[in-house]
Amino acid sequence: MKTSVVDPRKTLFAMPMAAWLQAEPMEAEGCYCLRFAEHHIGNPFVRALHGGVVGAMMELAAEAEIAVKSPGSKAELVSSAIDYLRVTKDSDVFARVEIIRIARRLAFVDVWCWQESADIPVARGSCTLRLLEA
Amino acid sequence: MDVTNPAERFFSAQHPLNATLQANFLGIDGNTLTVSLVPGAAFVADPESGDIHSGFATLALDTVMGGAVMGMMEKLQPIATAGLTTQHLRRPLVGEKLLCHARCEGFRKDIAHMSGQLVCAKTGEVLSTATGTFMMGTRARPLGSRV
Numbered sequence: 001m002k003t004s005v006v007d008p009r010k011t012l013f014a015m016p017m018a019a020w021l022q023a024e025p026m027e028a029e030g031c032y033c034l035r036f037a038e039h040h041i042g043n044p045f046v047r048a049l050h051g052g053v054v055g056a057m058m059e060l061a062a063e064a065e066i067a068v069k070s071p072g073s074k075a076e077l078v079s080s081a082i083d084y085l086r087v088t089k090d091s092d093v094f095a096r097v098e099i100i101r102i103a104r105r106l107a108f109v110d111v112w113c114w115q116e117s118a119d120i121p122v123a124r125g126s127c128t129l130r131l132l133e134a
Numbered sequence: 135m136d137v138t139n140p141a142e143r144f145f146s147a148q149h150p151l152n153a154t155l156q157a158n159f160l161g162i163d164g165n166t167l168t169v170s171l172v173p174g175a176a177f178v179a180d181p182e183s184g185d186i187h188s189g190f191a192t193l194a195l196d197t198v199m200g201g202a203v204m205g206m207m208e209k210l211q212p213i214a215t216a217g218l219t220t221q222h223l224r225r226p227l228v229g230e231k232l233l234c235h236a237r238c239e240g241f242r243k244d245i246a247h248m249s250g251q252l253v254c255a256k257t258g259e260v261l262s263t264a265t266g267t268f269m270m271g272t273r274a275r276p277l278g279s280r281v
Contacts, residue, residue, distance in 0.1 A: 017187035020176040039150050042200075043212055050151055051215030052196035056189025077188040081219040 008067040012060070021053065023060055026094070032061040034093040041090060049088035054123050058082060058095060058111040062127040065097035066107050075107060075129040082125040091115055093122065105131055141167050141205025155194055157234075165238040167202035170255065173226050184228040191252050191262035192220050194234050199248040199266040202236035206246070207270060216245070217267040224261050231255040244270045 022035035034057040042050025059077050066075035100108040113123040145159035156172040179187035233255045239247040252262040
């Protein structure tokens with residue numbers, strides 16, 4: 001019998017916010033991509049991405065990875081702390097999520113973002129999420 | 135000569151993100167800037183409940199705190215967010231009228247320390263809070279080797 005595996009992130013990436021961010025999961029485990037769009041620009045003079053766009057992408061990636069690692073639960077962001085390490089240029093942004101701990105009610109994750117190379121991060125963040133029944 | 139505050143000019147300008155956030159300058163009281171916002175359908179996380187994604191609050195707080203930094207600079211120059219922390223108490227609903235207050239806690243050389251609150255315009259309920267650190271002027275001569 002053939003069984004189909006439903007990606008638990010499907011609902012998350014179908015929501016309007018994910019479409020606005022043009023965010024999607026990548027093949028590599030724990031990795032996500034924000035496809036550059038003109039509406040992501042924060043500083044038109046240097047064509048840098050808006051810090052809030054990068055922050056929102058990190059939050060979405062954190063929620064998505066919790067959906068994969070803790071199926072049956074829905075994660076909502078409680079808090080985030082983001083350091084902007086470099087100017088984010090007008091191109092795609094990639095994110096790698098590292099789960100620090102998933103407890104009964106809370107999850108803690110770190111997110112690293114880069115553009116040209118994973119060795120040259122543009123931002124890092126720590127997120128705390130509340131786990132709810134899906 | 136245009137004597138309007140730079141923050142007012144920023145929120146009145148046709149910046150695409152301000153239009154998407156439906157952000158409108160309301161006023162400056164001392165060191166606090168207030169902007170009204172309405173989260174649109176593009177930011178919905180749950181179409182059934184109409185809950186807006188936390189990323190909207192992150193975007194809004196970063197935008198309004200950054201706008202407040204620009205409003206308080208003597209000479210207009212580019213700024214960049216260096217650090218942003220946010221706390222989310224409740225997700226706004228699509229179409230809910232919101233106010234965002236951004237307060238300048240202080241300047242130190244070329245760094246501005248800001249705090250912000252996103253509240254329900256009707257009840258004053260706090261939905262999200264934030265602190266932000268902004269660099270004023272995005273280019274500087276490196277003091278040592280960069281890693």
